[in-house]
Every structure is written in structure tokens, then in C-alpha cells.
Amino acid sequence: MQKKKRRFFYLFVFPGCLGIMVFVLLPFLDVVKRSFTTAVTGEFSGGKNYEAIFQNQAFLLAVKNTVRFTLICIPVLVALGLGTALLLSGLKKGRLLKAVYLLPLAMPTATVALVWKLVFYKQGFFNLFLTRLGLLTGLWGEVHREYLGTAAAFWVxxxxxxxKNMGYTVVLWLAGLSGISGEMLEAARVDGAGSWQRFWRITLPNLKGSLYTIVILSFLNSFKIYREAYLTAGAYPDQSIYLLQHLFNNWFVNLELDKMAAAAVCTGGVLMSAILALQRLWENG
Structure with missing residues (x-):
């Protein structure tokens, strides 16, 4: 029986491992090799490609913006998702609201980008709303501020x-909350524990697995925001939203594949190190 289970285990795991090796590991190894060669002749260049990217101002700007974006978005998304899930967990019609939160995930990226353009361009809905509010209150006049072409584009x-990512975050938090024993919470309440004590001592520790999953998914999804940035502001947006993916796209168009390979290796190494560090932190926490 044990051999049969092991055989089925390998049968299900092998296709996935084979796919990862063929479509992820082998191409990445090829990228590593290209990062040490020239783009045109393929001659070995040592660490010149790595030296070039770390002296490239566009690369440094893209790294700074990407890190800033990730460090701001993940804590905000995790906190807002948890707060929303705690509110929804006590509602009887929470399923309908969950569907509403998941709706942005079903929307095509081009549609989302078009909506942001309609809202935040000079004559967009947001400036129209501010103009009407100002005229009603008498505090200011017409507003024609440019958002997507200034530093405000970062906050957009x-x-x-x-x-866009609030939906799956709320669903994952709700799944974690549903796994917490109601008897445990009730026993703590009877013993005199307040709502904050129950949350800090019981709820939060039992959400450790959900927190890890949400942080990893949010971290990876923060590197996929390029589509929205590209469709709303183009290949050369305001420098506040010039991300690594913009740089990779521009290097690819200019056939600077050696620099792109070196930058991809550095990015992949940082991503893997961050994920392993988070996993180690959760295991020891």
C-alpha cells in the first residue's frame, strides 16, 4: 500500500517538476549564461554586463521605484484586506460582497487602464468632481491637474x-478566519478577554499561514503592475512610475539583451532570496 501511494505521488509530481525544469530552470540558466556574454557576438565578457547595469541611472531609478512601490503597497494591502475580512466575517450577506471585491480580477487590464485614463487625465472625472466640489464650497475654482504625467502617477x-488585488486578499483572509475555532474565541471571551486581546492572542496567531500566502502573492503581483503603468503612461512614463519592467521592455526593443539578462539574473536572485527569507521567518516565528 505504501509503495502504491508513493508511485501515485511521483506520478502526480513528475509532470509538474518536468514542466518547471523545461520552461523555467533551463531558460533561466540560459539567461545566466547570456549575462556573461556580449549581445551581438556572444563572446565572454566576464562581469562587464553587471558592472554596466549598476552604473546605469535608468536601472537604479527603476530599482528604487520598484522597491518603494512594493514596500508601500504590500503593508497597505495586507492591512486593508484583513480589516475588510474582519468586517465581512460578521455579515450574513458576505458572499455577495466577496464577489464584488473579486470583480476587478476579472476585468481585462486594458479596460482597467482605460478607466484610470478617464478618471485621472486633465479633463477626467476626478478633476471634474474636485471642480464641482470647489465651486459648491467656494474654496477653489476649476481643477485641471495632470496626474498621470506627474509624480502623482505613483499614487494612482x-x-x-x-x-485590483484586494479581492483575493479578502478571500484568503476570510478562509483563514473561518478556520479559527469559535469555541476558542468564546472561551476567551468568557474568561474576560477583550476584543483586542482575542484578536492579538488568538485570531492573529491562527492567521499565520494566510498571512504568509498573502504576502508572497502580493509580493509577486507587485511586479506585474507594469501592464497598467505601460498602458496608461507608455514606455517612457513619469520617472516616479518608471519600473524595472519598463527598463526591460526598452532594453528588449533596443536589443540590449546582455544588459537585460544581467538585470534579470539580479532580479530573480533578489526575488528568490526574499521568498526564502520570508519562509524562514514564518517557520521560526
Whole structure:
């Protein structure tokens, strides 16, 4: 019986491992090799490609913006998702609201980008709302501020990311909350524990697995925001939202594949290190 279970285990695991090796590991190894060669002749260049990217101002700007975006978005998304899940967990019609939160995930990226353009361009809905509010209150006049072409584009992108990813975050938090024993919470309440004590001592520790999953998914999804940024502001947006993916796209168009390979290796190494560090932190926590 044990051999049969082991055989079925290998039967199900092998196709996935084979796919990862063929479509992920082998191509990545090829990228590593290209990062040490020239783009045109393929000659060995040592670490010149790595030296070039770390002296490239566009690369440094893209890294700074990407790190800033990730460090701001993930804590905000995790906190807002948890707060929303706690509110929804006590509602009888929570399923309908969950569907509403998941709706942005079903919307095509091009549609989302078009909506942001309609809202945040000079004559967009947001400026129209501010203009009418100002005229009603008498505090200001007409507003024709440019958002997507200024530093404000960064916060538009942050809002887009949180709006689109809030759905799965709330669902995962709700799944974690549903696994917490109601008897345990009731026993703590009877013993005199307040709502904050029950949340801090019982609810939060039991959400450790959900927190790990949400942080990893949010971290990876923060590197996929390029589509929205590209469709709303183009290949050369305001420098506040010039991300690594913009740089990779521009290097690819210019056939600077050696630099792109070196930057991809560095990015992949940082991503893997961050995920392993988070896993180690959760295991020891």
C-alpha cells in the first residue's frame, strides 16, 4: 500500500517538476549564461554586463521605484484586506460582497487602464468632481491637474494595485478566519478577554499561514503592475512610475539583451532570496 501511494505521488509530481525544469530552470540558466556574454557576438565578457547595469541611472531609478512601490503597497494591502475580512466575517450577506471585491480580477487590464485614463487625465472625472466640489464650497475654482504625467502617477498606480488585488486578499483572509475555532474565541471571551486581546492572542496567531500566502502573492503581483503603468503612461512614463519592467521592455526593443539578462539574473536572485527569507521567518516565528 505504501509503495502504491508513493508511485501515485511521483506520478502526480513528475509532470509538474518536468514542466518547471523545461520552461523555467533551463531558460533561466540560459539567461545566466547570456549575462556573461556580449549581445551581438556572444563572446565572454566576464562581469562587464553587471558592472554596466549598476552604473546605469535608468536601472537604479527603476530599482528604487520598484522597491518603494512594493514596500508601500504590500503593508497597505495586507492591512486593508484583513480589516475588510474582519468586517465581512460578521455579515450574513458576505458572499455577495466577496464577489464584488473579486470583480476587478476579472476585468481585462486594458479596460482597467482605460478607466484610470478617464478618471485621472486633465479633463477626467476626478478633476471634474474636485471642480464641482470647489465651486459648491467656494474654496477653489476649476481643477485641471495632470496626474498621470506627474509624480502623482505613483499614487494612482498604488491605488490601482490595491483596488485590483484586494479581492483575493479578502478571500484568503476570510478562509483563514473561518478556520479559527469559535469555541476558542468564546472561551476567551468568557474568561474576560477583550476584543483586542482575542484578536492579538488568538485570531492573529491562527492567521499565520494566510498571512504568509498573502504576502508572497502580493509580493509577486507587485511586479506585474507594469501592464497598467505601460498602458496608461507608455514606455517612457513619469520617472516616479518608471519600473524595472519598463527598463526591460526598452532594453528588449533596443536589443540590449546582455544588459537585460544581467538585470534579470539580479532580479530573480533578489526575488528568490526574499521568498526564502520570508519562509524562514514564518517557520521560526
Amino acid at each position: 498606480l498604488v491605488g490601482s494595485y490595491i483596488w
